[in-house]
Each structure stands twice: as C-alpha cells, then as structure tokens.
Amino acid sequence: MTSYSISEINTIVKGELIGDTSHKIESPEELQKASNNQITFIGSRKYVKLWADSKACAALVSSNLDVEPGDNRALIKVENVDLAMAKILEFFNPPAPVFDTDIHPTAVIHETAKIGNGCKIGPNCYVGKDVELGNEVVLYPNVCVFDETIIGNHTIVWSGTVIRERCIIGSHCIFHTNVSIGADGFGYRPSEDGRGLVKIPQIGNVIIGHFVEIGANSCVDRAKFSSTIIGDGCKIDNLVQIAHNSVMGRSCIMAGHSGLAGSVTLGDGVIIGGSASIKDHTTIHSGATVAAGSGVMNDVEAGKTVLGYPAQDARLMLKQWATVRRLMKDQ
Known part of the structure; x- marks a missing residue:
C-alpha cells in the first residue's frame, strides 16, 4: 500500500501545515x-470537538477554525476544505477496472461504426450502425449505443447504460450504471373514441454537452421534436428524470429523485434539490435554487431560492412555517 508523509500531502493541497506527525498517511477517512x-x-x-477523540494523525481544517493539532498529529489549514479534500481523494483514487483487451471479442460492432483511437469496448457491448466514437472512449460491459449516435473524446459509459439512436454526446462525460439516454418521451393523448390512449411519436434526440456526469439509473428522454439538451458541465445525481424537450444550461446540478417535466428550461448554474419536481413548460432562470422536496409550478427568477409545495420565495415560506408553529403553540 502506498503511503505519504504529511509534507507530501501538504504539497498537494498547498495549505498551512501546523504541527507534525511521524505516521505515514495511507488514505482519507471520516x-x-x-x-x-x-x-x-x-x-x-x-x-472541532470530535478532533480530540479522533485517531486520525492529520486533518484538513478550515482556516477560520481554532484547532490545536496535539501530540504527533498535524493540521493543514486551507481556505476550502471540500475542494482540498477533493484533491486528496483524487490522489488516493484507485485505478479503474482493467481491460484485458481493448475491444472484447463478444462486443458487437456494426461495420459502419467509426471507432476512435484508444477506445475500450467491454464484453457484450453493442455499437450500432453509423455510430461514431471519439478517441479514448470507454464502454464498460453490457453498454448499448444505437444507430447514428456520436460520442466525444474521453467519455466513459458504465455498464448497463443504453444510449438510443441519433443522440449526440460531448467529450469527457461520465455516465454511471444503467443510465438511459434517448428513451421515448412520455407523450399520450386520449383517443377520439375515449376508450384508450394514443402514443405521440417522439422523433427528436438528446444532445449532451462536455464534462457532463449523470448518476446511476437516471433518465434523459428524447424530444418530441428537436432536442432535449443538457449543457456543458451539468452534474446529475442518481434516479433523476429529465423529460422530453427540457433544456438545461451550463453547470446545473440536480440532486437525487428530482425531476423535470416536459419542456422545462433551466438557465446556467441552477441547483435543484433532492426530490424536487418541476412542472412542465416552466423556466428557472440562471443562478436560482430549488430546495429539496419542493414543487415548482411557476417560473423562478434569476438568483432566487424557492422552497415548499407549491414553491415560493424561501424567506416567505420559512416565515409562514414559523407563524403556523406559533399558532399551534397558542392552541
């Protein structure tokens, strides 16, 4: 097991080292x-109070906190602990699963597909007609990429993911296990005789930008026409639903169990909390935040934080809740 001295760790995060430890550091932990x-x-x-009883030999500490290192222990003070820890985690990150052969013999690759340099395609993958894979794309076992899809350089697709026909995927993306890209949007109307439902054809596609990460079991549905769009740098958690014709700007975040109904528009840097739901044909403007569990029924202004069901200005909603609690106490 590789281990590092505290000074070597400090070289990575470029913090202020306080104290010292003779222990070698093998990994990070809670x-x-x-x-x-x-x-x-x-x-x-x-x-801070938990540090005295912790067995850790070292800690990254926010620079505004007053903590003493203790005997044979060290602190590294940094401006942003989360970002510093991200560097440490990256440093200790184990290598990805190994491919014994770049393209496994059980993979089915259509003769018209274009495979870039350095691609790795695992067992039982399917790559369809006229698919284009950029350089160093990785498809882990049991991935399906259907006809006319384009995937950019260095994108990683984990097992069980299905990318339907005509989708366009950018470079440096990561799709975790069992992601669905380009399934039919949910479109039905009552039949003329009123005795059934008519399926509305979904003839569009999905366009995903660069550096997008999508968590396990999340779905991005194809558009009824034109495209469902995920902008550059968006990060999407597990079990998220993005419906047909939705458009996400750059660097948006969607936490687990949240969902966009059809034709929702998000500006840049929008944050959607866990289990929040967004009504169809609404717009959430750049920099806005939707708190966890909220239900957005109307457009949200840029930079605003909304809360509740139906979602309202967070400060107003918190005042309403406080008033209700006071009224309950008075009864």
Missing part, C-alpha cells in the same frame, strides 16, 4: 472512523 494512518477533515465548527 473524523470518527479514521485510524492513525489516515487523514480526515474538519470543515465546520461543530466537528
């Missing part, structure tokens, strides 16, 4: 679970 060969982190005042 404050209460760490052993004396591990580094932890303290980003909030409420966790």
Whole structure:
C-alpha cells in the first residue's frame, strides 16, 4: 500500500501545515472512523470537538477554525476544505477496472461504426450502425449505443447504460450504471373514441454537452421534436428524470429523485434539490435554487431560492412555517 508523509500531502493541497506527525498517511477517512494512518477533515465548527477523540494523525481544517493539532498529529489549514479534500481523494483514487483487451471479442460492432483511437469496448457491448466514437472512449460491459449516435473524446459509459439512436454526446462525460439516454418521451393523448390512449411519436434526440456526469439509473428522454439538451458541465445525481424537450444550461446540478417535466428550461448554474419536481413548460432562470422536496409550478427568477409545495420565495415560506408553529403553540 502506498503511503505519504504529511509534507507530501501538504504539497498537494498547498495549505498551512501546523504541527507534525511521524505516521505515514495511507488514505482519507471520516473524523470518527479514521485510524492513525489516515487523514480526515474538519470543515465546520461543530466537528472541532470530535478532533480530540479522533485517531486520525492529520486533518484538513478550515482556516477560520481554532484547532490545536496535539501530540504527533498535524493540521493543514486551507481556505476550502471540500475542494482540498477533493484533491486528496483524487490522489488516493484507485485505478479503474482493467481491460484485458481493448475491444472484447463478444462486443458487437456494426461495420459502419467509426471507432476512435484508444477506445475500450467491454464484453457484450453493442455499437450500432453509423455510430461514431471519439478517441479514448470507454464502454464498460453490457453498454448499448444505437444507430447514428456520436460520442466525444474521453467519455466513459458504465455498464448497463443504453444510449438510443441519433443522440449526440460531448467529450469527457461520465455516465454511471444503467443510465438511459434517448428513451421515448412520455407523450399520450386520449383517443377520439375515449376508450384508450394514443402514443405521440417522439422523433427528436438528446444532445449532451462536455464534462457532463449523470448518476446511476437516471433518465434523459428524447424530444418530441428537436432536442432535449443538457449543457456543458451539468452534474446529475442518481434516479433523476429529465423529460422530453427540457433544456438545461451550463453547470446545473440536480440532486437525487428530482425531476423535470416536459419542456422545462433551466438557465446556467441552477441547483435543484433532492426530490424536487418541476412542472412542465416552466423556466428557472440562471443562478436560482430549488430546495429539496419542493414543487415548482411557476417560473423562478434569476438568483432566487424557492422552497415548499407549491414553491415560493424561501424567506416567505420559512416565515409562514414559523407563524403556523406559533399558532399551534397558542392552541
């Protein structure tokens, strides 16, 4: 197992080293679970009191916190603990699963498909007619990429993911296990005789920008016409639904179990909390935040935070809840 001195760790994060430790650091760990060969982190005042009983030999600490290192222990003070810990986690990140052969013999690749340099295609993958894979694309076992899809350089697609026909995927994307890209949008209307439902054909596609990450079991549906669009740098959690013809700007975040109904538009940098739901044909403008569990029924202004069901200005909603609690106490 590779291990590092505290000075080597500090070289990575470029913080202020306080104290010293003779222990070699083998991995990062939570404050209460760490052993004396591990580094932890303290980003909030409420966790400072746990440092004394922690077995960790070192900790990344927010620069505004007053903490003493202790005997044979060290602290590295940094401006942003989360970003510093991200560097440490990347440093200790184990290597990806190994491909014994770049293109497994059980993979089915159509003769018209174009495969870039350095691509890796695992067992039982399917690559359809006129598909284009850029350089160093990785398809882990049991991935399906259907006809006329284009995938950019260095994109990684994990097992079980299905990318339907005519989708366009950017470079440096990561799709985790069982992601669905380009399934039919949910479109039905009552039949003329009123005795059934008529399926509305979904003839569009999905366009995904660069550096997009989509979590396991999430779905991005194809458009009824034109495209469902995910902008550059968006990060989408597990179990998220993005419906047909929705458009996400750059660097949006959607937490788990949240969902966009059809034709929703998000500006740049929008944050959608877990289990929040957004009504169809609404617009959430750049920099807005939708709190977890909220239901957005109307457009949201740029930079605004909304909360509740139906979602309202967060400060107004919190005042309403406080008033209700006071009224309940008075009864």
